[in-house]
Amino acid sequence: MFTLSEENYLKAIYHLELDTGKGVSTNAIAKKLETKASSVSDMIKKLSEKDVVVYKKYKGVTLTGFGKKIAASIVRKHRLWEVFLVDKLNFSWDEVHDVAEQLEHIKSPKLVNQLDSFLGFPSHDPHGDPIPDKDGGLKIIEKSLLSTLEKNETGVCVGVNDSSSEFLKFLDKKEITLGKQIIVLEKEDFDDSLSIQIDGKKLSISNKIANNLYVQKS
Amino acid sequence: MFTLSEENYLKAIYHLELDTGKGVSTNAIAKKLETKASSVSDMIKKLSEKDVVVYKKYKGVTLTGFGKKIAASIVRKHRLWEVFLVDKLNFSWDEVHDVAEQLEHIKSPKLVNQLDSFLGFPSHDPHGDPIPDKDGGLKIIEKSLLSTLEKNETGVCVGVNDSSSEFLKFLDKKEITLGKQIIVLEKEDFDDSLSIQIDGKKLSISNKIANNLYVQKS
DNA sequence: AAATATTTTTAGCCTTGTCTAAAAATATAT
DNA sequence: ATATATTTTTAGACAAGGCTAAAAATATTT
Ligand SMILES: [Mn+2]
Ligand SMILES: [Mn+2]
Ligand SMILES: [Mn+2]
Ligand SMILES: [Mn+2]
Numbered sequence: 325m326f327t328l329s330e331e332n333y334l335k336a337i338y339h340l341e342l343d344t345g346k347g348v349s350t351n352a353i354a355k356k357l358e359t360k361a362s363s364v365s366d367m368i369k370k371l372s373e374k375d376v377v378v379y380k381k382y383k384g385v386t387l388t389g390f391g392k393k394i395a396a397s398i399v400r401k402h403r404l405w406e407v408f409l410v411d412k413l414n415f416s417w418d419e420v421h422d423v424a425e426q427l428e429h430i431k432s433p434k435l436v437n438q439l440d441s442f443l444g445f446p447s448h449d450p451h452g453d454p455i456p457d458k459d460g461g462l463k464i465i466e467k468s469l470l471s472t473l474e475k476n477e478t479g480v481c482v483g484v485n486d487s488s489s490e491f492l493k494f495l496d497k498k499e500i501t502l503g504k505q506i507i508v509l510e511k512e513d514f515d516d517s518l519s520i521q522i523d524g525k526k527l528s529i530s531n532k533i534a535n536n537l538y539v540q541k542s
Numbered sequence: 543m544f545t546l547s548e549e550n551y552l553k554a555i556y557h558l559e560l561d562t563g564k565g566v567s568t569n570a571i572a573k574k575l576e577t578k579a580s581s582v583s584d585m586i587k588k589l590s591e592k593d594v595v596v597y598k599k600y601k602g603v604t605l606t607g608f609g610k611k612i613a614a615s616i617v618r619k620h621r622l623w624e625v626f627l628v629d630k631l632n633f634s635w636d637e638v639h640d641v642a643e644q645l646e647h648i649k650s651p652k653l654v655n656q657l658d659s660f661l662g663f664p665s666h667d668p669h670g671d672p673i674p675d676k677d678g679g680l681k682i683i684e685k686s687l688l689s690t691l692e693k694n695e696t697g698v699c700v701g702v703n704d705s706s707s708e709f710l711k712f713l714d715k716k717e718i719t720l721g722k723q724i725i726v727l728e729k730e731d732f733d734d735s736l737s738i739q740i741d742g743k744k745l746s747i748s749n750k751i752a753n754n755l756y757v758q759k760s
Numbered sequence: 761a762a763a764t765a766t767t768t769t770t771a772g773c774c775t776t777g778t779c780t781a782a783a784a785a786t787a788t789a790t
Numbered sequence: 791a792t793a794t795a796t797t798t799t800t801a802g803a804c805a806a807g808g809c810t811a812a813a814a815a816t817a818t819t820t
Contacts, residue, residue: 329807350768363808365769370806382768382815413656423650432641438631547777568798581778583799588776600785600798 338395396460403449452483479539556613614678621667670701697757
């Protein structure tokens with residue numbers, strides 16, 4: 325059994341490892357968890373005692389297979405709860421993260437399975453992130469940042485890179501939601517802004533936005 | 543904000559105070575929380591610093607109005623989650639308690655309100671216990687132990703005194719569920735056992751059972 | 761190759777919540 | 791009323807998880 329704190333470390337390492345593809349530095353973990361590098365050093369030692377990470381002093385840390393399974397199960401719970409909050413309790417997608425951060429630590433295999441079934445076995449959370457299966461497997465879909473589309477290319481919104489409440493609310497205001505199709509009408513060389521068509525309407529999109537919205541090319 | 547441990551102490555004191563009607567002893571709390579009296583002494587001091595309990599050394603402890611509100615909100619969450627687990631996730635009534643013990647500590651007013659609404663504003667949990675309202679108010683219904691009914695009296699099952707998994711499973715096996723009507727056909731002086739009619743069928747019930755099942759006289 | 765800068769670890773301290781053992785207060789029995 | 795038993799509090803210790811400051815290892819410049 326793992327403590328709340330241990331679970332949060334495992335999840336942080338899991339995400340950092342996925343993002344960068346390599347071993348994770350003490351500082352990177354400290355930054356992600358808003359804690360101090362010294363605290364991270366201490367915790368990593370405990371985690372390697374428990375065989376969930378491989379650790380060589382000064383050389384960073386990697387999850388073991390076992391550690392990866394535990395981390396994935398926490399991410400699975402996080403994302404299932406986010407679906408629950410949005411689909412069943414009428415939360416909007418910018419309100420769910422903090423509550424899911426708490427709910428992901430509830431320990432009950434039956435609860436997770438029943439919730440999964442109650443929600444209709446969703447494959448992705450409200451932000452377009454994939455939900456790991458029971459064994460920790462992730463179905464990665466092919467997605468590109470909107471900013472990488474060329475003029476006249478089209479794509480369907482499938483996810484966000486920045487999932488801050490501010491960005492999500494901005495998308496709400498512009499009525500840009502997952503599942504909608506986007507056509508790139510124009511790319512401005514000057515500021516890399518885009519002119520797109522969505523819902524049959526024309527919209528101007530800054531590069532900052534286009535860099536934080538994922539589409540599946542179509 | 544209160545820690546997990548503080549919340550559990552508040553809830554324990556709340557229940558003990560309701561049960562006995564008076565101030566609560568250190569030992570009683572220790573027993574309920576399966577901890578040591580010395581730990582309870584320590585914690586009570588902290589809680590009285592935070593103005594949720596009134597404490598006089600050696601004289602036991604009582605919740606303040608503020609403390610009562612917090613405790614009731616935790617009980618409210620516990621019972622709402624139990625309803626959720628039974629009604630929506632197909633848990634049986636003997637499986638929900640331990641999961642609800644975890645879920646009751648999730649902090650999100652919106653979550654509680656939406657859950658309440660999603661469940662159709664239930665007034666009682668799966669064990670027949672009343673769900674405190676937002677202000678901590680409890681609607682107490684008139685209920686009696688089945689063992690107090692006289693021959694030929696009838697009542698509707700409305701709750702359990704013992705909510706152990708063993709007792710609940712036993713009731714399941716006998717198909718005694720909340721909402722069903724019971725008629726007392728016979729009372730045996732010898733062993734205080736009862737002969738009852740339920741679902742049109744005759745059933746023999748030991749005194750131990752009759753002492754742990756609440757009915758509303760009808 | 762040194763010198764300097766950055767990252768990581770260690771050492772020592774703090775808080776929370778727990779425990780055991782001993783002391784103090786209260787309750788019960790003679 | 792005293793002696794005995796029980797309950798409650800205090801004193802001191804410990805583990806988890808965090809922090810700061812200093813030391814050690816690694817990386818980057820010159
Ligand atoms: Mn999230
Ligand atoms: Mn998400
Ligand atoms: Mn319960
Ligand atoms: Mn209950």
